[in-house]
Amino acid sequence: MPKTKNKKYYLKTFGCQSNMADSDRIRWIAESCGYASTPKENVADLIIYNTCSVRQSAEDRIFGRNKIIKQLKTKNSKLKIILTGCMMHYGEKTLKKRMPLVDFFLPIRELQKLPKLMGKKAVVNPEEYLSIPPKHEFPFRAWVPISYGCNNFCTFCIVPFARGREYSRPKNEIIREVKDAIRTSHKEIWLLGQNVNSYGITEKTAWEGKTRKNALPVIQKGRVTFAELMREINAIPGKFWIRFTSAHPKDFSDDLISAMATCEKFPKYINLPVQSGDNDVLTRMNRNYTREDFIKLIKKIRAAIPDIAISTDTIVGFPGETKKAFMNTAKLYREIGFDMAFIAEYSMRSGTAASITFADNVPHAEKERRRKYLNEILKKSALEKSRPLLRQTMELLVDEYKNGRFFGKSPQNKNVEIKGADSNQKINIGDFVKVEITDVTAWKWEGQLV
Numbered sequence: 001m002p003k004t005k006n007k008k009y010y011l012k013t014f015g016c017q018s019n020m021a022d023s024d025r026i027r028w029i030a031e032s033c034g035y036a037s038t039p040k041e042n043v044a045d046l047i048i049y050n051t052c053s054v055r056q057s058a059e060d061r062i063f064g065r066n067k068i069i070k071q072l073k074t075k076n077s078k079l080k081i082i083l084t085g086c087m088m089h090y091g092e093k094t095l096k097k098r099m100p101l102v103d104f105f106l107p108i109r110e111l112q113k114l115p116k117l118m119g120k121k122a123v124v125n126p127e128e129y130l131s132i133p134p135k136h137e138f139p140f141r142a143w144v145p146i147s148y149g150c151n152n153f154c155t156f157c158i159v160p161f162a163r164g165r166e167y168s169r170p171k172n173e174i175i176r177e178v179k180d181a182i183r184t185s186h187k188e189i190w191l192l193g194q195n196v197n198s199y200g201i202t203e204k205t206a207w208e209g210k211t212r213k214n215a216l217p218v219i220q221k222g223r224v225t226f227a228e229l230m231r232e233i234n235a236i237p238g239k240f241w242i243r244f245t246s247a248h249p250k251d252f253s254d255d256l257i258s259a260m261a262t263c264e265k266f267p268k269y270i271n272l273p274v275q276s277g278d279n280d281v282l283t284r285m286n287r288n289y290t291r292e293d294f295i296k297l298i299k300k301i302r303a304a305i306p307d308i309a310i311s312t313d314t315i316v317g318f319p320g321e322t323k324k325a326f327m328n329t330a331k332l333y334r335e336i337g338f339d340m341a342f343i344a345e346y347s348m349r350s351g352t353a354a355s356i357t358f359a360d361n362v363p364h365a366e367k368e369r370r371r372k373y374l375n376e377i378l379k380k381s382a383l384e385k386s387r388p389l390l391r392q393t394m395e396l397l398v399d400e401y402k403n404g405r406f407f408g409k410s411p412q413n414k415n416v417e418i419k420g421a422d423s424n425q426k427i428n429i430g431d432f433v434k435v436e437i438t439d440v441t442a443w444k445w446e447g448q449l450v
């Protein structure tokens, strides 16, 4: 591998797990080019921002870097800055106007060009950037993309524009990446996609003879579904957990529920975004299910897997969301009783159908009030779901050591502070350990090592 003595790169990832998975590939290329990672921006020779466009606040944080970039470049005139990720949907010309000191703008799908920007010859030249091997950020957690892009065009969402049409990675490539992760002691395998449960609709062969931009999704004969993929991964020998995100309610098949119920490596936690509990809002969001469909699906999942933990994503203050419509979401929250939720105030994204069609007419203060209102309902249900687990013994994956204390993730994906992990009972990050749950709040638990 080429060596670049003493050169350092600083990589900052904004946004979701898919961006983190992309950063794993950036990391592999940078280190294959001889650069060493640094956590300090001010000693780096190369800074890479992997950006997010999902909310205005995420973009503002990137544009807010201009001042620091100027200071860093004044100190080090040879410093190079690369911007990649979802904000590239704006195009280089627009971004250059907002961030004139950035040297290169690189669409994530053209990551193969990164060595050239770093002054190196190609260290890897796969046809598809996801074939670049990952250098995982965590020694115990691996993000494994199974598909890329999205065809759903929810009216609030920028992802189909930022990441393009959906395609599924070849199954063998995914299995190889999962096996590599397990071989290198990764214990939590996250299968990622904007819509994981539509996996298989666009097998790689569907694109033959076409550019990805022009090709339409093709349902392949004898395709492997997400449920089948999950079963194959579950059959790989070793001790590990299989998690996935994001799932779309409209594509949640009975076969997937059956796979979740029978795969012993699936730790019985899902995130299922509802976005709204009001049918009119759901229609205007283009979600393609009703609140009744969603409730029915949750009942079906709970009937098959009674102890499953369910989280959701919700947007409050979507254009035209009346107080009555919002109360339908509040009612759905009470009816379902989520274990966790990620509640966001609507943020208009320019270029989306919602931004063109609807006025952003719910005042900011009202959005905030609705978010807090839902959060109170969630706090109650999360605590109610947690209480029965008190005094239960369960396995945790140790994933953090901070201020002299160990923390782990429960199968339900809750943060648990681990008590009793003193010098007599040595534990390490990445270990599976058994604890008895000794205290629960809505947001985090405590457990004593047993």
Ligand code: SF4
Pocket: 150, 151, 152, 153, 154, 157, 158, 159, 160, 194, 195, 246, 248
């Ligand atoms: S399913 Fe909807 S919210 Fe999710 S990435 Fe696709 S368009 Fe966005």
